Amino acid sequence: MGESKRAEKILVAVAWPYASGPRHIGHVAGFGVPSDIFARYHRLKGNDVLMVSGTDEHGTPVMVAAEQEGLSPRELADRYNEVIRDDLRRLGLSYDIFTRTTTQNHYRVVRDVFRTLHEKGYIVEHTAMGAFSATTGHTLPDRYIEGTCPHCGYREARGDQCDNCGRQLDPIDLVGPRSRIDGTAPVFKETSHLFLDLPAFADALREWIDKQAHWRTNVRRFSLNLLDELIPRAITRDLDWGVPIPVEGYDGDESGKRIYVWFDAVIGYLSSTVEWAAARGTPDAWRDWWQNPDSRHYYFMGKDNIVFHTVIWPSMLLGYGEGGEIGAGKGKLGLPYDVVASEFLTMEGRKFSSSRGVVIYVKDFLERYDADSLRYFLTIAGPESQDTDFTWAEFARRNNDELVATWGNLVNRTLKNVHRHFGEVPAPGQLSDADEQILAAIEAGLASVGGEIENARFKAGLTEAMRLATLANQYVSEQAPWKLIESDRERAATILYVALRCVDNLKLFLTPFLPFSSQALHELLGYSDDIAAKIEFVEHAEEGDSHLVLTGQYESLRGRWRASELPVGQKLLEPEPLFRKLDPEAVVAEELQRMEETAAGGAD
Ligand SMILES: [Zn+2]
Structure with missing residues (x-):
């Protein structure tokens, strides 16, 4: 295909x-x-x-x-x-x-x-x-000279460029130039x-x-x-x-x-x-x-x-x-x-600044939160087309209300029911209109999510994938397969099969955005290969010197953007939650405290 x-x-x-x-x-x-x-x-x-x-x-x-x-x-x-x-x-x-x-x-x-x-x-x-x-x-150096932009009058223009009007400058163009290191002219x-x-x-x-x-x-x-x-x-x-x-x-x-x-x-x-x-x-x-x-x-x-x-x-x-x-x-x-x-990202309403403690380093962030939670936030609420603000409250809210409540919940209840009652991808009976409709609606994401990404509209692509996850969630809620396990096992199997196919497709759509949780889900679904690829360091030697580069083996990922062909009978692993729910109040209190301490220590 x-x-x-x-x-x-x-x-x-x-x-x-x-x-x-x-x-x-x-x-x-x-x-x-x-x-x-x-x-x-x-x-x-x-x-x-x-x-x-x-x-x-x-x-x-x-x-x-x-x-x-x-x-x-x-x-x-x-x-x-x-x-x-x-x-x-x-x-x-x-x-x-x-x-x-x-x-x-x-x-x-x-x-x-x-x-x-x-x-x-x-x-x-x-x-x-x-x-x-x-x-x-x-x-x-140019960047260490500050003064007023001769074009737009911005008072904190740098010697190489004005951040306000974007023009390139030479230090001598600045009105009232001064050294940013010690303030002298x-x-x-x-x-x-x-x-x-x-x-x-x-x-x-x-x-x-x-x-x-x-x-x-x-x-x-x-x-x-x-x-x-x-x-x-x-x-x-x-x-x-x-x-x-x-x-x-x-x-x-x-x-x-x-x-x-x-x-x-x-x-x-x-x-x-x-x-x-x-x-x-x-x-x-x-x-x-x-x-x-x-x-x-x-x-x-x-x-x-x-x-x-x-x-x-x-x-x-x-x-x-x-x-x-x-x-x-x-x-x-x-x-x-x-x-x-x-565009630019600001932090709690202020410009990022290491010296003023208005900062969160990638390393520190990833020690406390998952990479996919950050990737999700930066894509759905990031500065793609306008300056946007990072706040801890909004980060926790989006993590909980969107990642956990929509996508995580769909995956969790689908996989749990399948694992508990069938242990493997169940064989479906005759598909109903509702089954056919949801499968078609989700598969349309191949074109709709893909099209947005091709146009570098990442926020729109992720929003579309999440809209489809909401649809699949509604389908599972309406069909309520857990109520049919005893009375109509074949129908329950069919619904869960359809739900798994939806999950498998959505996993693919979300892989570019959320590679870690998508790989984890891929494995929970019983696949043994890679959908997200390992990224590794490799040494490159030169005469008398060497350095490490970041690279990966991506060849096996090629050409996988196609509808789910989840095989009936494939064994599922014991489900585990893909995302952690955060306590918003604790996150906000803890992180703002941390920022205050960094600012107070503020030497760098
Ligand atoms: Zn300017």
Whole structure:
């Protein structure tokens, strides 16, 4: 079924979390969980999926955090790469490769892209005013300078970008600039840097973006607006932590310059694919993804990163053309097919802030609650299309009233009755109209839930799956098979068979959203294989070095998005509840207390 259609190649390119500290749930709400739902669904659908990302480990925030913790930048990156990849594994994010930007492979790919753009004349040198700390004389990174946005008047604009109007800035543009580290006004001095000549790509970008009618309106309009004011963008920095610059006079330690972190991080989408291909012993396999016009690239990120994915990275891809050492004249690199940008999550009505204690780290969350409860909340009530607020009361309510009361209850009473009275999937008698109707209604979810996920409407997809679970629950309540066990065992068997088929289908629809409980249910239903896949760490060795990547075996999941064929006679395991009910008052009291204590301790 559905096998006649050729598998599509879908690259799921997920924003690279920054390795300067542990990630909080706001970080994974926007792009982590949505990208995983998308990847899992497409695998089940039978498509060829490659989901790539890694930790972004260069730049000044890592240097500043390292200094505070008394570590070298590399040691700090090692520490948080480990923390972050462990968080992502426990959250069930099914990367094909989650790597890091400090690998030799990444350096090689980044330098090749840089060198090629330079050779083709897309990188130009400018002498610019650089910001230096008045106190230490060191370079003061853009993100550590704050002031008033010259465009919109927002008072807390950063040196690289205004979070209010979204425009890119240079520190010198800010009105009343000040250091975020010590509040002093920065000193501006002349320093020469290399710039990406973005205006050279304006026409090509406009022509391309004009054709992307399937993009979300806000992403497309925002990107087109940016084209009117493109300026060359600095891609080097006065730093000693980053990828060395492959241009004479800039290479080597004595230059005191490195490639700017944002330039190297976006290349991670490409370099991680190259790493993945090499690790499987098929070093050219990355070309099927990047130099193949039929491969579709979906990018997932927070809205503050749209510019990098619709303007800057596409410019780099256009400029690189057929390459370069890596591209080797074997085809142009693919541009983004879709850019799925999420809005922001706030916490109890406030912006996430580690220093003010308004924070909940993924690791801490998963120590106290189940990953699927978090995934459920972030999908059904997360910041998919508007800023949303996380509250503990709402988290507990949704867990109890929706996951436990609707889906958990349907599974629990169906499986309990079957297990107690039959022990296996019972053979049905003649199906009634009501039986046929509910089976057809649930199976329609293959198209309706799937369609929403394909359009990156994850909240709508999950809402539809839960609506179907409510229908199945109503069917079971109306038919009340437990009342018929003694008087009409055949009819009871038929109803329970139909209910099990509904549960089996709903399990499939929910697998992209809730992989852990879906796998557990899969096993309770007597299946012995995987529906959700194991995610594991694998070591990748390089010359004199090695690192762990997050990956998994997903091949067996392919093509499973089809109606339940639950075999009669399959033995069921002893049922166990899929979800834990929470005590809302206790959760709220305990967690708010914890936040107060963190805020009071508030050093970090
Ligand atoms: Zn602004």
